[in-house]
Amino acid sequence: MKVLVIGGGGREHALCWRLRQSPLVRQVWCAPGNGGISQDAECLPVDGKDVAALVALASRLQPDLTVVGPELPLVNGVVDEFEKAGMRIVGPSRSAARLEGSKVFAKEFLARHSIPTAPLYGHYDSAGAAYSALCAVDWPVVIKADGLCAGKGVFVAPDPDQATAFIERLMEKREFGAGGGRVLMEEALEGQELSYIVLADGQATISLVPTRDHKRLLDGDRGPNTGGMGAFSSDTLLSAPLEERIRESIVAPTLRGLAADGIPYRGFLYFGLMLTSGGAMVLEFNCRLGDPEAQAVVARMDFDLAAALLAVTEGKLATVPPAWKPGASACVVMAAAGYPGEVKTGAVISGLTGATAQGGGWAFHGGTRRDGDKYYISSGRALGLTSSAHSIEGALASAYSLAAAISFEGAHFRKDIGHSALASSAAGG
DSSP states (O other): OEEEEEEOSHHHHHHHHHHHTOTTOSEEEEEEOOTTGGGTSEEOOOOTTOHHHHHHHHHHHOOSEEEEOSHHHHHTTHHHHHHHTTOOEESOOHHHHHHHHOHHHHHHHHHHTTOOBOOEEEEESSHHHHHHHGGGOOSSEEEEESSOOTTOOEEEESSHHHHHHHHIIIIISOTTGGGGSSEEEEEOOOSEEEEEEEEEESSOEEEOOOBEEOOEEETTTEEEEOSOSEEEEETTSSOHHHHHHHIIIIIHHHHHHHHHTTOOOEEEEEEEEEEETTEEEEEEEESSOOTTHHHHHHTTBOSOHHHHHHHHHHTOGGGOOOOBOSSEEEEEEEEOTTTTSSOOOOOBOBSHHHHHHTTSOEEEESSEEEETTEEEEOSSEEEEEEEEESSHHHHHHHHHHHHHHOBOTTOBOOSOTTHHHHHHHHTTO
């Protein structure tokens, strides 16, 4: 097959890397790609947000399969347009992608289909209405932008002053764009977060290994929200009984509800969960693989991803048996100076070749450009340093060994990725 991957971040690098290993695949393109992706695919300079340009590109290339990485083209209807043109593509329709494109839509869907989630205070179309609503909430309160904000539109506000400041940034200053034009507020839940992702073909599903990501910039879950500073997966992250309850009380009702609403779901569906004392509850949906969760997931894959994605387009996913490497995986994001604010670009990256040549893991590129044999910083989350091992301790040690070997001006990364798993392991949990 010839495969086109849409996107240009660390998730897309991980997808290209895994797809290239399939005996079914002879050509991989990535639009627009990045410096590191050019090692594993031919990068094509097309705006990943421009649906018409993507359709034109695919009409010229005639790929046998297209895979969509990021959320914006999905919300913009890229799958609908490809299917109109008779081209195979993996991803949800525009209607199904509203689960991620609108937090209000997702919340109403959860309520309509009795899927467990946090109680809702309300949603608000003006800053004035949102400020007024703060008088009747319990603290802390969760404030969410309705639309897409690159993973930065959610804030657990501990007090009225910080809640007011976040609403002002969203709704008045529009720091995160049009996605902040409407907000909702809900009760804060206590527990451990979990990323549970499935691949669906409209009827059958494959569950991917569970992961946990780290959204905040700094160690100890401090600092501003980011798109994700690291993730890990392990055999001990989720017990079999709890996973079965998640599938029965959340995954199956979601897919049934979508079908009942006339929007059968095909593609990756990400359930952002909180594991509370009362059971798992849905925090959010993403209509694609997470980033950096994807890097941790592909590091443990022991099946042909290309075959599974092709089966999605044919409605034959039930015939694909998923297999996973036992143990654990980890991804540590190395970010550029200024991230998640104004990023300083252009710094040269040192140590990449030597670090990965040792065979201890993979450097998936999220924000780099390539010039000859040199790589430079082009955006905030530059690298996802990823490894798998028989234990979470081994996976983390290998990923951090990569981080220690690679450098660029202003580089920073969290030092506590996976510490919750290490603490659980030390305690015998």
